[in-house]
Amino acid sequence: MTRLDAQDGPNHTCRMNKPLPWADDTPRLSLWCAVLFCCFSALLAAVYLQPQLASLLCVVPVASYLMLGLQMGMVYGIGWSVLGMAVLWLRPGNDGAALLGTAAAVLGAGVLSHLFETRRAALAAALRRIAALDPLTGLHNHLYLESIFSQLTRSHRGKPQSVTMMLVAPAPGASNEQMVDIARLIGEVCRPSDWAFRFGDERFCVLVPWVTQVQGQQIAERLLARVNAEQQQARLGLARWPDDAQTLAELHKIASSQIKQA
Secondary structure, eight states, X not given: OOBOOXXXXXXXXXXXXXXXXXXXXXXXXXXXXXXXXXXXXXXHHHHHHOGGGGGGGGHHHHHHHHHHHHHHHHHHHHHHHHHXXXXXXXXXXOOHHHHHHHHHXXXXXXXXXXXXXHHHHHHHXXXXXXXXXXXXXXXXXXGGHHHXXXXXXXXXXXXXXXXXXXXXXXXXXXXXXXXXXXXXXXXXXXXXXXXXXXXXXXXXXXXXXXXXXXXXXXXXXXXXXXXXXXXXXXXXXXXXXTTTOSSHHHHHHHHHHHHHHO
């Protein structure tokens, strides 16, 4: 989850945990891989039949990075470029000078594509971090909540199939300093695998994956006790997927009703 240092102030830098291994940065990656596989296969066949089309091999790294992103783009760009040059080399009657010129052009296109995609990916990651974080507390905002919940409920990697939602409501009229303190306490109590969010102006949400019902209750009680040790009248609601509800909205409704009854 988002971890907060005790000494950090309202403008601290948030240290997010690593991207989830099943989170895919390129939409429809499998589809685009299949499309480019077919296109590049046709291109290599055309280059073999018509060597004067060898300059089209420069399209390979550009299209790979553009359509597949940085990691898969590099794999496809290097792999298919090398395969294309091998096709030219193995073709009877190849021109050595032309082959070197084509190789230099493809290499240049690959280097430029890699540099461009590296900068684009870094900028996109920075924008995602800015958009996903609450500027006051440094926790994720509610816009990121649905995405993380979907990923946690979609893949478990052999762990218990559960996600516990905890809604923490501070005392009415809590100040900005108190909100920052609660965010710090959440970071201290919860585990590195948990995810914390600021939900609206007056609540916090914590997703606790892969724990039993008893463990989830223990974490919730420990968190509430820690918050109330510094700020009185905080309330907490608890709901569990998939035992209590199947959707994020239903879990939120159950947890909110518990807060109202407290």
